[in-house]
Amino acid sequence: MEREKIAILFSGGLESTALIKYYKNKDITLIYLFFGYVWEDAEFFHAKKIASKYKLTIDTFDLSKIINTIQLGNVKNLKENIIPLRNLSLLTLSSLFIYNKNIYKLAIGIQGNLEYPDTSKRYIKNIEKLISIGLSKSDFQIEVPFYGKKKEEIIKEYSLPLELIFSCTNPINYKRCHTCYKCKKLDYLIKKYS
Template identity: 25%
Template sequence: MKAVSILSGGLDSTVATMIAKEEYDEVTAITFNYGQKAFKREVSAAKKICEILGIKHVIINLEFVKLFNKGSLITDEELPKIKIEELNTEKAFETMKAVWVPARNLIFLSIASGFAEAYEMDRVIIGINKEEGQTFPDNRIEFIEAFNNALKYGTLKDIKVEAPLYDKSKEEIVKIGHELEKKYGEVLRYTYSCYKDNGKDFLHCGECESCMRRKRAFMLAKVEDKTEYLTN
């Protein structure tokens, strides 16, 4: 069986792609350019990860998403900062709303499903997880189940979306990735989680919500965090 994996270059999508590499005969990774601030760094990470895993990599441009002009990931609005102790509070809902890009995962899954149908693939892999599902509604298994139901009518091939990490915390995701590194070598240090472009590949700001979740995950997993942060 063949799979296409949505790979942003971040922890979740990378570990999901590693799992797909284990389970499918052929994996192709897709990185979307939707006008996000960190695209240049995300694509560098994705290319490096695909090189390590020995899988194909495709970039798909979605310039129209910038027309939505909403969310600090794709606009000139300042990205919110958050403290580790605020990640499971109302503050996290505020930061979620600030970075929300309308229908982003819905768009990603639709295009990836079309790609899968066009290239005779069987599965679409996405790295949604339990932790971010607490604030992001499109990171929940209910979203995947609903989308799979739509796929029954939206494609002529039996394509399904799989979310191997939907019930996992970031801590668990780091542990899974670290275990898979025993086979593939260092991968996690080349992932890119930051919402910003800090002028250098793999350099994280250390202040945005995504960086904070990354820091906490490595700390709780008791796995050495080799990430370079501007702010510790």
């Protein structure tokens, strides 16, 4: 029997890595989109290591030269890391990509942090509805299985390779800076759960 297909927006961060384990019984396609942000090369470098650990590869979609997104640099806090239309861009462009592969389910590891303007369930459901209409695929779904969960809960529920997880807004030579707000949170979690 053929396994159900699902695509995962994959960054090598905690939530997207947990999605691999969450969907372990499905036929998984990992997707990474390049927009031109300063952390992407380092993030993708580490994402490939995690994908390899699970015997998966990552399909990439490079929009950095087409969109010409202004790069965020030296991000110090969450507010500075709010990227206009981030999830709308990720979800719609990924949907086009996976549609050509006959995949009609897309997972994203958002937790519903309402400090970001584009992570509410209503926002995601509206995107799902519009993509379904645009693709003429009424069965197209965007799944957010970790919505409402804390990072600590996700770590406890899934045995994750915390030493490989990468989350940093200002990487230095492909390594985490350990000073940005994302690194501080990840360092705390690694120390607590390793």
